[in-house]
Amino acid sequence: MNLSFFDQFTSPCLLGVPLILLAMLFPPLLIPRQGSRWLNNRLSTLQLWFINLITKQLMLPLDKKGHKWALILTSLMILLLLINLLGLLPYTFTPTTQLSMNMALAFPLWLATLLTGLRNQPSISLGHLLPEGTPTLLIPALILIETTSLLIRPLALGVRLTANLTAGHLLIQLISTATFVLLPILPAVSILTTLILLLLTILEVAVAMIQAYVFVLLLSLYLQENI
Template sequence: MTLSFFNQFASPTLLGIPLIAIALALPWILLPAPSSRWLNNRLSTLQGWFINRFTQQLLLPLNVGGHKWALLLTSLMIFLITLNTLGLLPYTFTPTTQLSMNMGLAVPLWLATVIIGLRTQPTHALGHLLPEGTPTLLIPVLIIIETISLFIRPLALGVRLTANLTAGHLLIQLIATAAFVLLPLMPTVAILTATLLFLLTLLEVAVAMIQAYVFVLLLSLYLQENV
């Protein structure tokens, strides 16, 4: 029983071929493609409004140099939202529950922000390692602490996304298992448990969207420090 709870996080394979590639490509197929018509349908209009509002809100605190990242950050936001929410459907696989994939997204993007800071304004970028007005005796300790905190950032990005989605999926499966077990024994308690499961599912949909937004927002904050 314990192993079956964690089987949902194993990458599915068919004839020895991993199917995670299909899970990564499927969200892009479901999104409506732009058309050449003068007037779009309601879904395309809603999608365009959401993308414009999110991009405007994301780039508001950034300098002009950071606006080049608009397409990348917006695409990453939509990609993570669709992966997280589609993973809540039955008989599906959530690629963002894999720490290796999340770290593969977090490390290159974080490293790109650091490299941009070192190229464009190296003095300002290195100045983050030592706050102004630090006593002389604390300078070596603070430099070590700030350096460690700098390298922990991508790890925190990946672990945060993985832990939140993994915990939510496990909790949903535990409560669903309890509801099925209690149904023939205590139907009233099973109905209450199923109601709790429905509310938890709504919460997990919100968590899936919020975690995608937090991931991209933290990347934009790292970028803001280096442009």
């Protein structure tokens, strides 16, 4: 039983070929593209409004030097949002429940922000490792602590996204299993668990959207410290 609960997090395979790459490439295909017409349809207009809203929110913590990252951060936000939401549909797979994928997204982008700071303002970037006015005896310990907190940032990004989505999916499957088991035994309790499952599904949709936003927002905050 426990193994069957965690089977939903294993990458599906077809003829021995893992389909995680297809699951990552499918969401961008759902985004409508602009045509050659002067006036866009309602779906394209809504898409442009949503992208502009996301870009403005992500660029708020950044100054003008960080606006060149707008395309990368907005694209990452839309990709994570679509993957998280489509993973809630039946008979689908959520690639962002894999820690390896989340770390593959978090580590290179975090490293890019760090290298940007070391290139543009090395003194200020290294100065973050030692707060001003630190007593001499505490300098080695504080440098170790700040260095550890700096290096653990990509791990925190990946684990946060993985843990939130994995916990929500497991809870939904547990409650749905309990609903089917209790249906012939206690119909009234089964109806109650169905209502709880509906509320939990709505909550998981919100979590999928919020976690995608938090992932990219934290990257933008890390970028702001290094530009």
